[in-house]
Amino acid sequence: MRTAGALCQPESLDNPACVIGSGQRCEHALVDQELNRRLYAYENQVRGRFSPIVDTLKTLSAFQHELDFVARAQRVAQDKLGYTLPLGLLENAWSAGLDLRALHSYCVFRSFKECITQTEADQMPWRDRMLIDAAFIQSCGYHTLDISPCADGRLQGLLPFVFRMASNDAVYVKAYAGALFDVEGDVADWTQRELMRLSGGIPGGDSGNYLKIAVYHYSTSNPCQQGCAAHGSNDGLAKQAATDRLAELRDAIENTYGRGAAPDTLMIGMDTDTDAIRVHLPDSESANCPMRFVESAALFHETLGMSAADAQRAVEQAIVSAEKSCGLQPGMRKLITRLLEANLSQIQYVIQHHEGRYAVIGxxxxxxxxxxxxxxxxxxxxxxxxxxxxxxxxxxxxxxxxxxxxxxxxxxxxxxxxxxxxxxxxxxxxxxxxxxxxxxxxxxxxxxxxxxxxxxxxxxxxxxxxxxxxxxxxxxxxxxxxxxxx
Ligand SMILES: [Zn+2]
Missing domain, CATH: 3.30.1330.140 (Carboxysome Shell Carbonic Anhydrase, C-terminal domain)
Structure with missing residues (x-):
C-alpha cells in the first residue's frame, strides 16, 4: 500500500504538492490543525463578502424594469451582500438601464470596506495562536521586522498564512513590485525606528536589532509564466535582485552611520502555487546568498509521519546541512527554524483546502x-x-x-x-x-x-x-x- 508521503510529488501540475486519497490522512505532526481550521473560516468569511456580488447583480438586472425595483433591489442587496446600494445607481434604471459596471465596482469597494470594518472580529479567532508573535521576535533579538514582499496579490496572505506571524507593533509590511523596496525610504524607516528605540519608545529596543526581510516569489508548476512579472517570471533574476537590494540597504546605512550600524537582512522566496517557502541563510555579515537556502516543501515531505520532536530535529539538521558554516547568528537561526516549522502548517492548509495547489495559480x-x-x-x-x-x-x-x-x-x-x-x-x-x-x-x-x-x-x-x-x-x-x- 502506498503511504501518504509517497503520493507527494511537488513538481508537476498534474500531481499537486500532496494528494490525499479517500480515507487517507496526510497530517504532519508539526501542523497546527486548529489554527488551520480557524484560518479557513476566516478565508471563507472574507471571500464570502465578494463571491455573491456577480450573482446578486444578475438578479437585480433581471427585474430592473419592475415598478418596485429600487425597494426590491435594496432588499436583495442587504440580504445577499449585507449592505444597500447607492440610490443614484438604482433610480434611473427604468429609463437608462442599470449601470451594472458601476454597481459591480461599487460592490467590490464596499465589500472591501466591510472587511476593513470587521478586521478585529474576523481576525480575533486566530490572532493569538500565531507561532511567531512579538515575544518570540524579541527572543530572537529583534525589535523590528521590516518586511517587503512583492506587491503581487498572491503574496497578500503572507503574514498570517505563509509565515504564521502575528501583526504587531514590531512588524511592518511594505510591498513593492518585484520586492524592489525603495532604499532611501527604507533608510528613513530605519532611522525613525532607531530614533524611537534610542528614546526608549520600543520595548526591548535597547538590546535588539532591526531585521529587513525581502520576499520574492516563483511558481513551481508554471515557472516561465506565473513567476514574478516584475522580473519576467525569472526565478534567478528575482533572487539576485532581492540579494542586491538588501546589500544596497546595508551599504547605505553603513556608509551613512558607520560600520556595524547596518540592520540584519533575510531573504525568503515563496512558491505562489503552494505557499511553500525557501529561506536563504545569511552569513555572519548578514549577507544573503541566492544559492544557500532551505526549502519547506522538501522538509514537509521528509518529515511527514515523524513525531513532532523528530520532525523538529530534522528541520534543525536541514539548516545545519545547508548553511555550510556560513556563520548563521543564533537569533537568526532561531527565527529561520521557526519560519520553516510554521510554514509546514500552511503547506498542510493548501493540501487540505486547495488540493495541494491553488486552483487559480495566477x-x-x-x-x-x-x-x-x-x-x-x-x-x-x-x-x-x-x-x-x-x-x-x-x-x-x-x-x-x-x-x-x-x-x-x-x-x-x-x-x-x-x-x-x-x-x-x-x-x-x-x-x-x-x-x-x-x-x-x-x-x-x-x-x-x-x-x-x-x-x-x-x-x-x-x-x-x-x-x-x-x-x-x-x-x-x-x-x-x-x-x-x-
Ligand atoms: Zn512579483
Whole structure:
C-alpha cells in the first residue's frame, strides 16, 4: 500500500504538492490543525463578502424594469451582500438601464470596506495562536521586522498564512513590485525606528536589532509564466535582485552611520502555487546568498509521519546541512527554524483546502489599490497593489495592473475598479486635507493615463483615506465632479 508521503510529488501540475486519497490522512505532526481550521473560516468569511456580488447583480438586472425595483433591489442587496446600494445607481434604471459596471465596482469597494470594518472580529479567532508573535521576535533579538514582499496579490496572505506571524507593533509590511523596496525610504524607516528605540519608545529596543526581510516569489508548476512579472517570471533574476537590494540597504546605512550600524537582512522566496517557502541563510555579515537556502516543501515531505520532536530535529539538521558554516547568528537561526516549522502548517492548509495547489495559480485579484495599501486584509489575491506617490513614478506598476485587469475584468465586460488610497496622521494638522488632495491628484492622473478606458466607462476610481494614528479606516471620499458628470 502506498503511504501518504509517497503520493507527494511537488513538481508537476498534474500531481499537486500532496494528494490525499479517500480515507487517507496526510497530517504532519508539526501542523497546527486548529489554527488551520480557524484560518479557513476566516478565508471563507472574507471571500464570502465578494463571491455573491456577480450573482446578486444578475438578479437585480433581471427585474430592473419592475415598478418596485429600487425597494426590491435594496432588499436583495442587504440580504445577499449585507449592505444597500447607492440610490443614484438604482433610480434611473427604468429609463437608462442599470449601470451594472458601476454597481459591480461599487460592490467590490464596499465589500472591501466591510472587511476593513470587521478586521478585529474576523481576525480575533486566530490572532493569538500565531507561532511567531512579538515575544518570540524579541527572543530572537529583534525589535523590528521590516518586511517587503512583492506587491503581487498572491503574496497578500503572507503574514498570517505563509509565515504564521502575528501583526504587531514590531512588524511592518511594505510591498513593492518585484520586492524592489525603495532604499532611501527604507533608510528613513530605519532611522525613525532607531530614533524611537534610542528614546526608549520600543520595548526591548535597547538590546535588539532591526531585521529587513525581502520576499520574492516563483511558481513551481508554471515557472516561465506565473513567476514574478516584475522580473519576467525569472526565478534567478528575482533572487539576485532581492540579494542586491538588501546589500544596497546595508551599504547605505553603513556608509551613512558607520560600520556595524547596518540592520540584519533575510531573504525568503515563496512558491505562489503552494505557499511553500525557501529561506536563504545569511552569513555572519548578514549577507544573503541566492544559492544557500532551505526549502519547506522538501522538509514537509521528509518529515511527514515523524513525531513532532523528530520532525523538529530534522528541520534543525536541514539548516545545519545547508548553511555550510556560513556563520548563521543564533537569533537568526532561531527565527529561520521557526519560519520553516510554521510554514509546514500552511503547506498542510493548501493540501487540505486547495488540493495541494491553488486552483487559480495566477492573478485573481478583485481590484487595483493605488497609492498606499491597507494591511488589514491579509488574504491571497484580494487586490493588486500599485505603490505610488505620483502616477509618473508608479506608472510601470499601474500599467501591469491595468494589463492584469484587462484579462480579469474587461474581457468579461466589467470595468477595472481602482481604489486610490492614502494614509494621513491625525496628529499632523492639515494632513487629512492633504491626503484627500493627493487622492484627487492621483485619480486625475490615472484617468489621464488611460483615457480610452475612462471614456468608455471601463475605469472606476474610488478615493479613500485612513488615519495611521486614529480610528478612521478607508473612508470613501466622494468625487463631486464625477457624480455631476455621470
Ligand atoms: Zn512579483
Amino acid at each position: 492573478h485573481n485579484e478583485r481590484f487595483i489599490c493605488a497609492g498606499e495599501a491597507m494591511s488589514e486584509l491579509q488574504l491571497r489575491n484580494k487586490f493588486y497593489f500599485a505603490h505610488l506617490d505620483t502616477v509618473e513614478e508608479g506608472a510601470p506598476d499601474m500599467d501591469v495592473g491595468i494589463k492584469i485587469f484587462s484579462g480579469l475584468n474587461i474581457t468579461r465586460g466589467l470595468a477595472v475598479p481602482v481604489l486610490v488610497h492614502f494614509h494621513y496622521s491625525s496628529r499632523v494638522p492639515g494632513a487629512r486635507e492633504r491626503a484627500v488632495a493627493r487622492c484627487k491628484r492621483v485619480q486625475a492622473a490615472i484617468r489621464d493615463r488611460y483615457p480610452q478606458l475612462h471614456q468608455q466607462g471601463m475605469l472606476h476610481c474610488q478615493m479613500a483615506v485612513s488615519d495611521s494614528e486614529g480610528s478612521e479606516r478607508c473612508t470613501f471620499i466622494e468625487d463631486v465632479v464625477q457624480q455631476a458628470g455621470h
